[in-house]
Amino acid sequence: MFAVINPATGEKIKDLQEDTVESVGEKFRSLKAAQLGWAALPLQERLQCLSRFYDLLETEKDELARTLTSEMGKPVSQSYNELKGARNRIRFFLENSERWLSEEWITTEGGTREKITYEPLGVIANISAWNYPYLVGVNVFVPALIGGNTVCYKPSEYASLTGLKIASMLYRSGVPENCFQAVIGGRETGEQLLDLPFDGFYFTGSYKTGKHIAERVAARMVPCQFELGGKDPLYVMDDVVDIDQVAAAALEGVVYNNGQSCCAVERIYVHEDVYDTFLESFVEQCNHMVIGDPMDSATDIGPLSRKEQMAVLNDQVHDAREKGAIQHTGVEPLDLRGYYMRPVVLSNVDHSMKVMKDESFGPVIGIQKVRDDEEAARLMMDTEYGLTAAVYSDDYDRAEKLMKTMHTGTVYWNCCDRVSAGLPWSGRKNSGFGSTLSYTGIRAFVQPKAWHLRG
Ligand code: NAD
Numbered sequence: 001m002f003a004v005i006n007p008a009t010g011e012k013i014k015d016l017q018e019d020t021v022e023s024v025g026e027k028f029r030s031l032k033a034a035q036l037g038w039a040a041l042p043l044q045e046r047l048q049c050l051s052r053f054y055d056l057l058e059t060e061k062d063e064l065a066r067t068l069t070s071e072m073g074k075p076v077s078q079s080y081n082e083l084k085g086a087r088n089r090i091r092f093f094l095e096n097s098e099r100w101l102s103e104e105w106i107t108t109e110g111g112t113r114e115k116i117t118y119e120p121l122g123v124i125a126n127i128s129a130w131n132y133p134y135l136v137g138v139n140v141f142v143p144a145l146i147g148g149n150t151v152c153y154k155p156s157e158y159a160s161l162t163g164l165k166i167a168s169m170l171y172r173s174g175v176p177e178n179c180f181q182a183v184i185g186g187r188e189t190g191e192q193l194l195d196l197p198f199d200g201f202y203f204t205g206s207y208k209t210g211k212h213i214a215e216r217v218a219a220r221m222v223p224c225q226f227e228l229g230g231k232d233p234l235y236v237m238d239d240v241v242d243i244d245q246v247a248a249a250a251l252e253g254v255v256y257n258n259g260q261s262c263c264a265v266e267r268i269y270v271h272e273d274v275y276d277t278f279l280e281s282f283v284e285q286c287n288h289m290v291i292g293d294p295m296d297s298a299t300d301i302g303p304l305s306r307k308e309q310m311a312v313l314n315d316q317v318h319d320a321r322e323k324g325a326i327q328h329t330g331v332e333p334l335d336l337r338g339y340y341m342r343p344v345v346l347s348n349v350d351h352s353m354k355v356m357k358d359e360s361f362g363p364v365i366g367i368q369k370v371r372d373d374e375e376a377a378r379l380m381m382d383t384e385y386g387l388t389a390a391v392y393s394d395d396y397d398r399a400e401k402l403m404k405t406m407h408t409g410t411v412y413w414n415c416c417d418r419v420s421a422g423l424p425w426s427g428r429k430n431s432g433f434g435s436t437l438s439y440t441g442i443r444a445f446v447q448p449k450a451w452h453l454r455g
Contacts, residue, residue: 097239122199225434386428
C-alpha cells in the first residue's frame with residue numbers, strides 16, 4: 001500500500017494497492033496475448049476508440065481537473081488547461097495518423113515494385129512523470145494505441161489517481177482492458193517493468209532515472225525514447241520594445257505549474273542595456289502572484305508536488321547567496337500548510353552556482369547580466385541539457401543567428417515554455433532522445449517494413 005498525499009495540506013487522500021511482480025507479469029502477458037488482435041482491427045476502429053476518449057476528457061473535465069489538482073497541487077485553472085491541451089494533441093493524432101501510418105509506394109514501375117508499410121512494435125512500456133500526466137501520457141499511449149500496440153502504462157506515484165482515471169476512461173471508450181494496463185507504484189514497480197521483454201520503452205522523467213533505464217534495457221535492442229529534464233535558458237536582447245510584456249512572459253515561463261515543467265524557463269540572461277529595467281519589472285510582477293489553495297481559480301501558484309523538492313530548491317538558493325547572489329523575493333516565510341514556497345528571484349548570479357547549472361524544477365530563477373549576444377549564446381549553451389532555448393528580440397534575423405547555434409530540440413522567438421502538437425518534441429544531450437508529437441511522434445511507435453515485389 002502507498003498513500004496518495006495532497007501536497008496542499010500534507011494530508012492523505014487515500015491508500016492505493018501497489019502492483020506486485022506477479023500482477024505486473026500477469027498484465028504483461030495479457031497485453032502480449034491481445035496485441036495481434038488489436039493490431040488487426042481496421043485503423044478506423046482504433047481511431048474511434050481514441051475519439052471517444054477525447055470526448056470523455058471534455059465531459060468529465062471537472063472531476064478530472066479536481067483529481068489532478070488534489071494529488072499534485074497545480075492550480076485548478078492549469079489542470080483545466082492541461083486537459084484542453086491533451087485534447088488538442090489527441091485531435092492532432094486523430095486527424096493525422098492515417099496519413100503517416102498508411103503504406104507508401106516508392107516505385108510502381110519497372111521490374112521490381114517497392115513499398116513501405118508501418119507495423120506496430122508490439123507491447124510497449126510507458127513510464128511516465130507526474131508534472132503533466134495527461135500531456136506526457138497522451139504523447140505516448142495515444143499514438144502507440146493508434147499504431148496497433150498494446151500499452152503498459154506506469155503513471156508516476158505522484159499522479160496515480162489520474163493514471164487510474166485514464167485507464168478507466170480508455171476502457172469506457174472501447175479500448176479492451178487487455179490492450180491498455182496501468183501499473184501502480186513507484187521506483188520498484190518501474191524496475192519490474194525493466195525485467196520484462198517489452199518491444200519498446202518510452203520514458204518521461206528525470207535524467208537520472210532515464211540514464212538508469214537506458215543502461216538496464218540497452219541489451220534488448222528495442223526502440224527506446226527518453227524525454228528528460230532541462231535547464232532551459234531565455235535571453236532578452238536590448239532591442240525589445242515592451243520590456244514589461246517580456247518580463248511577464250518570462251515570469252510565466254518560470255512559475256507556470258510552479259516551475260515544474262520540463263521546458264520551464266530555468267535561467268534568464270539579459271543584455272546589460274535593459275537589465276535593470278527588466279529585473280525591476282520582473283520582481284514587481286513576481287510580487288503580485290497569488291499563492292494559495294490550488295482549488296481556488298484565482299490562484300497562480302499552488303504547492304510544490306513533492307516535499308523533498310523544497311530542500312533541493314532551498315539548497316540552490318543558499319548556495320547562490322553564499323557565492324554572492326542577491327535574493328529579491330521569497331525571503332519571508334509563508335503561513336500555509338502543505339509544500340508551499342514563494343518564488344525566488346536571484347540576481348548577480350553566475351555559472352559557479354547550482355541554480356544556473358542544475359535543474360531546479362521549481363519556482364527559483366537566476367537572472368544574469370550579459371554584454372552581448374556572443375556572451376549570451378556561450379552561457380546559454382553552458383549546460384548538460386538541451387531541451388529548449390528562447391530569445392526575445394524585435395529583430396528576427398538577429399534572433400535567428402543565435403537560435404541556429406542552440407544545441408536544443410526546440411527554439412523559441414518571442415515565446416517560451418510551449419509545446420505544439422504539430423512539432424516534434426525532443427531533447428538533446430541529457431534532455432534525452434527520440435521525439436513525440438508531430439508526424440515523427442506517430443512514426444515513433446511503428447517500425448517500417450520494406451517490400452521488394454517482382455512479378
Ligand atoms: P522520475 O525520474 O523521478 O520518475 C519518472 C517515472 O519513473 C515515475 O513513474 C517513477 O516511478 C519511475 N521510476 C523511478 N525510478 C525508476 C526505476 N529505477 N526504474 C523504472 N522506473 C522508475 O521523474 P519525475 O519526478 O516523475 O518527473 C520530473 C522529471 O521529468 C524532470 O526532470 C522533468 O524535467 C522531466 N520531464 C521531462 C519531460 C519532457 O518532455 N522532456 C516532460 C515532463 C517531465
